[in-house]
Amino acid sequence: MTTTPALLPPDIRVFERGWLSSNNVLCLGEQATVIDTGHVKHASETAHRVGAALRGQPLADIAHTHLHSDHCGGTAALQAAHPDARVWVPEPSLPHVQAWDEDRLTFGDTAQRCARFNAQHALVPGQSVRLGARDWQIHAAPGHDALAVLLFEPEHGLLISGDALWEHGVGVIFPQIDGSDDFDTFNDTLALIERLDPRVVIPGHGTPFGRADGGIEAAMARSRARIEQFKAQPAQHALYAAKVLIKYQMLDVEAMPHAEFQRWLDGTRTLHQLHQLHRPDLDWPAWLALVLAPLFGKGVLRRDETLVLDGA
Ligand SMILES: [Zn+2]
Incomplete structure (x- = not known):
């Protein structure tokens, strides 16, 4: 418009x-x-x-x-x-x-x-x-x-x-x-x-x-x-930023095979920095699970047997 x-x-x-x-x-x-x-x-x-x-x-x-x-x-x-x-x-x-x-x-x-x-x-x-x-x-x-x-x-x-x-x-x-x-x-x-x-x-x-x-x-x-x-809570900014980056990527590509999605997550340096700022006490897979759960839970992202999809 x-x-x-x-x-x-x-x-x-x-x-x-x-x-x-x-x-x-x-x-x-x-x-x-x-x-x-x-x-x-x-x-x-x-x-x-x-x-x-x-x-x-x-x-x-x-x-x-x-x-x-x-x-x-x-x-x-x-x-x-x-x-x-x-x-x-x-x-x-x-x-x-x-x-x-x-x-x-x-x-x-x-x-x-x-x-x-x-x-x-x-x-x-x-x-x-x-x-x-x-x-x-x-x-x-x-x-x-x-x-x-x-x-x-x-x-x-x-x-x-x-x-x-x-x-x-x-x-x-x-x-x-x-x-x-x-x-x-x-x-x-x-x-x-x-x-x-x-x-x-x-x-x-x-x-x-x-x-x-x-x-x-x-x-x-x-x-x-x-x-x-x-x-007051810098970790909240880190969590917000991680969600924004992941959603932005999925808005762009719309769908990715699970393995490719995982490779993108693993290869994104900013996400690793955000992991350290948000919850360095967790290992990387546990942190990703924590960040992704609400995105899938609220339908911001979706997944089927083969693909991770944008939920828009
Ligand atoms: Zn902008």
Whole structure:
């Protein structure tokens, strides 16, 4: 679905895509731009939607809030359709994209897939970038992802928050899992958003929400409360993250033979880190059984004699 609420000016279109694919934000104007491109599984649909909305206008730019596989999986398909489009990524990621270093791009640790794309331009915090018909401030937004940025357009008060702020819920705090950072960094990014005082937040997942009806304030309060819960019980965050990673994988592949599912679990380094953070007292098979039981019990995943299946 496409968001067209009064919240957004007519040059900004949001394609809402669910969970496996991030939203795609289309900024129309003299430099038509797509920000975040969804998962590779939905890449052809993303390219089709963007092409239809552009009505023959060339796509000038493709930009990314961060390079998780649900935010940059459609970029290769868009580049194929629009070979002259400039591609922007957060500055520290630029050499890793150019070398396609999957470990540094996080696809290795999470055992996720993403189609290789090229990037030539860096989104540098403190600078601004013209995308669509507007000038956007670039701000560092570590927390969910250490290298993430958010884009803020002060004239209309538009904030493209990526996965730094959703209306409901908080994304996995990946830098806490590998020990490179703690939960407070996420809070620092929330404080930054509060200072920017946006009129509208366009999140990476879910519907845009605004300041006028208290939506942003409520979302902020919910996020802060959730982070406080995680700080009080970090093991709960580890369990949440493990469930998210497994569900995400099954949303992508939909079905796997039992042995292949087991190989994916065994080979996913982030899950091993989460095991240590959650219940290091258990051995690996016992821990997996503990994590998987509620997923199967609640129908989030299913299994038959040969396959493990997504329960969606
Ligand atoms: Zn996301």
